[in-house]
Amino acid sequence: MTRAGDGLLVTGTDTGVGKTVVAALLCRARPEATYVKPVQTGLAEGPADxxxxxxxxxxxxRQGPGFDEALAPAVAAARAGRVVRRAALLQPFGGLDVVVGEGAGGLLVELGTDGTTLAxxxxxxxxxxxxxxRPGLGTLNHTRLTCEAAWARGLRVTGIVVNRYPEHPGVVERTNLDGxxxxxxxxxxxxxxxxxxxxxxxxxWPAR
Ligand SMILES: Nc1ncnc2c1ncn2[C@@H]1O[C@H](COP(=O)(O)OP(=O)(O)OP(=O)(O)O)[C@@H](O)[C@H]1O
Ligand SMILES: [Mg+2]
Incomplete structure (x- = not known):
């Protein structure tokens, strides 16, 4: 079995919510961490996470398999004629003491062509x-769906990070924090x- 030591996996309520930014902030707090992206898509459109x-x-x-098209990973892999099994997604986590991992999209998107998810x-x-x-309307539902899917699988949710909180929050953003x-x-x-x-x-950065 692939083992990771100490660490966290960053997921989100959707794609583009700021998982990479949060992962980077977590890494800044633990400079001994290795960042792991088990599968990367959209390589034709911008830098890898x-x-x-x-x-x-x-x-x-560390990064697992990469694909050019900005699609759900299993779809991008299938369209590229590639097979991505769970072992290939776990491989980059191997042997690390401190890991900050990031999924792609949300918790239940298929990362592997065998149906493996970040969960x-x-x-x-x-x-x-x-x-x-996200801070705005709809986030209570999306966040609860994500948390409940995690709990239903026996996973722990360490906490929630609200990203891109507006400088002048309205009643939606303010009440969402309590929710x-x-x-x-x-x-x-x-x-x-x-x-x-x-x-x-x-x-x-100082040379490592
Ligand atoms: N707090 C922020 N302030 C300004 N820009 C931000 C902030 N958070 C994220 N962004 C920008 O929003 C975009 C999406 O953020 P990010 O790449 O972290 O999302 P993601 O959830 O990792 O997306 P993906 O599902 O593609 O991995 C990026 O261009 C990023 O620079
Ligand atoms: Mg990202």
Whole structure:
């Protein structure tokens, strides 16, 4: 069995919610962590998430199979004529002491052509989840769906991160924080960060 030591897996209520940004922040807090992206899609459209995290956090990174098309991983793999089994998704986690992993899309999207999801990887690796959520209307439902799917599989949700919290929150955003905190601990709220506008800066990390 592939074993990961200490660590977390970052999932989200949807694609594009900020999982990579949250993973980078977690890595900055644990510089000894290795960031792992078990499967990467959309390589034709922009940098791999591992590259973004390396830029933002200066940590070591590992990546599993990669695909050009920005599609759900199993769909991108099938269209590329490739087979992605669970073992290939677990492989980059092997032998790491501290890991910050990131799924693709949400918790139950098929990462492998064998149907493996991030929830399966979390169970196999015995890692808890961090759920990244949007601040606005709809997030209570999406976040609860994600948490309940995790709990139903016996997984732990360490907490929720609300990303892109507006500078001037309205009643929706303010009341959502209480609603979300009723599901799992609200770890932090991240504001809009202008530094993330492309191109990403070259941060001056000391050589490892
Ligand atoms: N707090 C923020 N402030 C400004 N921009 C942000 C913030 N969080 C995320 N973004 C931007 O939003 C986009 C999507 O964020 P990110 O790549 O972290 O999402 P993701 O959930 O990892 O997406 P994917 O499902 O593709 O892995 C990126 O361009 C990122 O720079
Ligand atoms: Mg990402």
């Amino acid at each position: 591992a590259e973004v995290v390396a830029r933002l956090a200066g940590v070591a990174t 399966d990887l979390a169970a196999d690796l015995n890692l808890a989840l961090v759920v990244v959520a 979300l905190a009723a599901f799992a601990p609200l770890l932090t709220v991240i504001p809009e960060l202008p530094i993330l506008k492309p191109p990403l800066p070259e941060l001056p």
